[in-house]
Amino acid sequence: MKRLLLEVIIVGVVGLTVALAANALSPRGLKLSRDYFPTAKVGATNAAAVATNNSAGLIPEPQSLAAKVAARLQQKGLKLADSDQVYQLFQDPRYQQGLVVFIDSRDDTHFLQGHIPGAWQLDYYRYETFLAAVLPACMMAQEIIVYCNGGDCEDSEFTALLLRDAQVPLEKLRVYGGGISDWQSKGRPIETGPRNSGQSAPPSAVQPPTK
Amino acid sequence: MNGAQLSTRWSSLATLIARLILGGLFIYMGLNKALHPVDFLKLVRQYELFDNHFLLNFVAASLPWFEVFCGLLLVLGIAVRGSALAVLAMLAPFTIVVIQRALGIAAAQDLAFCAVKFDCGCGTGEILICRKIAENLLLMVLCGWLVYCRGHLLALRFDLVPNPQTN
Numbered sequence: 001m002k003r004l005l006l007e008v009i010i011v012g013v014v015g016l017t018v019a020l021a022a023n024a025l026s027p028r029g030l031k032l033s034r035d036y037f038p039t040a041k042v043g044a045t046n047a048a049a050v051a052t053n054n055s056a057g058l059i060p061e062p063q064s065l066a067a068k069v070a071a072r073l074q075q076k077g078l079k080l081a082d083s084d085q086v087y088q089l090f091q092d093p094r095y096q097q098g099l100v101v102f103i104d105s106r107d108d109t110h111f112l113q114g115h116i117p118g119a120w121q122l123d124y125y126r127y128e129t130f131l132a133a134v135l136p137a138c139m140m141a142q143e144i145i146v147y148c149n150g151g152d153c154e155d156s157e158f159t160a161l162l163l164r165d166a167q168v169p170l171e172k173l174r175v176y177g178g179g180i181s182d183w184q185s186k187g188r189p190i191e192t193g194p195r196n197s198g199q200s201a202p203p204s205a206v207q208p209p210t211k
Numbered sequence: 212m213n214g215a216q217l218s219t220r221w222s223s224l225a226t227l228i229a230r231l232i233l234g235g236l237f238i239y240m241g242l243n244k245a246l247h248p249v250d251f252l253k254l255v256r257q258y259e260l261f262d263n264h265f266l267l268n269f270v271a272a273s274l275p276w277f278e279v280f281c282g283l284l285l286v287l288g289i290a291v292r293g294s295a296l297a298v299l300a301m302l303a304p305f306t307i308v309v310i311q312r313a314l315g316i317a318a319a320q321d322l323a324f325c326a327v328k329f330d331c332g333c334g335t336g337e338i339l340i341c342r343k344i345a346e347n348l349l350l351m352v353l354c355g356w357l358v359y360c361r362g363h364l365l366a367l368r369f370d371l372v373p374n375p376q377t378n
Contacts, residue, residue, distance in 0.1 A: 003372045004358070007293025008300070010371060011284065015297070019276035022245070030248050030272040035264040037256060107249070125249045 036125065037154075038161055065151065069177040078160050081145055081174035083182050089143055090116065090188075101141040103134065105148045105159035106180070114201055116147070116183060117191035124159045131166065138168045150179025226291075226362025229353045234285030236350070237298060240334030241278030251275060254332030258308055274301075275334075285357070288366025295357035302354065305333070306347045313340040 023029040030036075070080045081089075094100045095118070102119035104111050111121045120137060122130045138144055144163070148155040160173045176182075184190065193199045244251040252271040261267040278301070284294040313327045320327075325341040333343065363369045 003370070003374065004292055004296065007290050007371045008296045011281065011290050011293040011297045015277045015280040016273055018280050019273040022276040022279075023248070023272040026245070026248070028246070028248055030252060030268050032265060032268045032272060034268065036252060036268070037264070 036158075038158065066177055069152075069175075072154075073157060073175055073177075076157060076161060077164075077170060078157060079174045081176050083176075083178050083186065085174075086145055086147075086176045086178075086183075087186075087188065089145060092143075094142065098137060099141055100143045101137050101145070103138070103144060103146040103156075103159060103163070104180075105146060105155040110149070110180075112193055114184070114190040114192050115180065115195075117189050117200070118196060119147075119191075120195060122146075122159055122162075124155045124162060127159075127162055131162075135163075135166055135168070138163055138166075138172075141172060143174070144168065144172045145174050145176050147176035147179045147183075150177065150181035153179055222360055223362035223364040226357060226360055227288075227364045227366075229356050230285045230288060230291060230366075233295070233298065233350060233353045233357070234282040234287075237278045237282030238286065239282075241275045241280075241282060243334040244275035244332070245279060248272065248275070251332055254330060257332075258312055260308065277301075278334075288363075289368045290371035291366060291369050292358050293371060295354045299351055299354035299358070302347055302351050306344065306351075309333070309340070309343060309347075 066080075066082075073080050089095065089100045090102070092100050102116045103122050104115045104119040105122055105124045106115075107123050107125070108121075111123075115121070120130070120134045122134045146156045146160045146163070148159075156175045156179065160175050163173060164170050190201050191197060191199060192201045248271060251274075252268070255271045255274075256267060261270070278298075281294045281298050281301075284290050285298075309331045312331070313324065313329070316322065316327050316329060317324050325339065327340045328337055329340075330337045331340075331343060338346075361369070
């Protein structure tokens with residue numbers, strides 16, 4: 001029994017050491033000291049469960065979900081942009097001049113699969129890679145729309161807070177609560193590949209976003 | 212070959228199969244999480260187990276690789292009993308928190324317990340809760356088998372700490 005316990009302790013200590021080393025060496029590894037979810041607390045009904053039970057007709061009404069997101073944003077001092085406002089800004093001539101900026105806060109895979117044409121990528125969880133390129137565009141812009149998958153996805157909110165902390169004026173920032181799901185569902189244009197690739201895909205060809 | 216030898220041979224074979232199943236599954240599930248650490252971090256956060264972000268990050272960063280490590284030890288046959296006990300020590304509390312969360316979802320959405328389907332962060336995607344519990348119980352039985360039954364077939368170093376009486 002003693003030998004077994006000793007073996008478990010050895011496995012545990014060596015295993016944890018190896019695990020932390022692997023995380024540190026992995027390019028996708030997490031930073032232990034970073035607070036990835038600032039000022040956020042998860043609700044009783046979480047995104048995964050809501051998404052899963054969608055088929056049973058059990059997801060919250062869109063109205064209540066939007067109201068929930070709006071309340072959450074208000075708590076953080078952020079403004080919500082609805083679907084029509086976002087589309088108006090997309091068609092605004094200022095968009096072509098760089099005075100309206102769209103920020104996609106999702107990861108590489110999702111961004112490359114399809115994003116709002118001309119949107120900048122700022123993956124919240126790997127912001128170091130993107131911030132230097134995105135920040136000057138944000139400083140120059142008059143309006144900044146940040147989005148992620150939509151629904152209960154909070155990454156756009158965190159990204160907006162990150163931009164605020166990087167001295168981007170809060171009044172410029174708005175969060176597109178519906179996110180790419182709403183954009184796609186309305187059949188709006190989608191750009192695939194890198195930013196300004198010019199490659200477009202019909203909405204039906206783009207994979208629905210996952211959480 | 213007498214009955215005792217036959218029994219030992221079957222026991223060794225069963226131990227090897229148990230090691231391969233358990234180890235292979237842990238390598239697969241661990242890698243699924245380790246390669247998508249942010250997704251796993253978000254799933255761990257849904258359990259609301261940690262108020263401290265360092266602890267949350269620590270668990271999300273280390274657990275997947277630790278699972279891969281234990282899985283490799285089992286497949287290679289190194290420290291088999293210790294690894295199996297370590298896996299058992301992870302599985303039991305995981306199962307409890309997964310059940311607690313499923314109960315919360317069932318209550319919040321007025322669902323039958325077995326109708327609850329969600330991604331528990333186990334590395335296999337969305338799954339019905341009752342199936343997950345059955346799977347975990349089966350894995351715990353395999354762990355128990357590996358802790359108590361000895362079978363050195365294709366094991367590099369079954370016991371990490373040798374028994375002084377056998378030397």
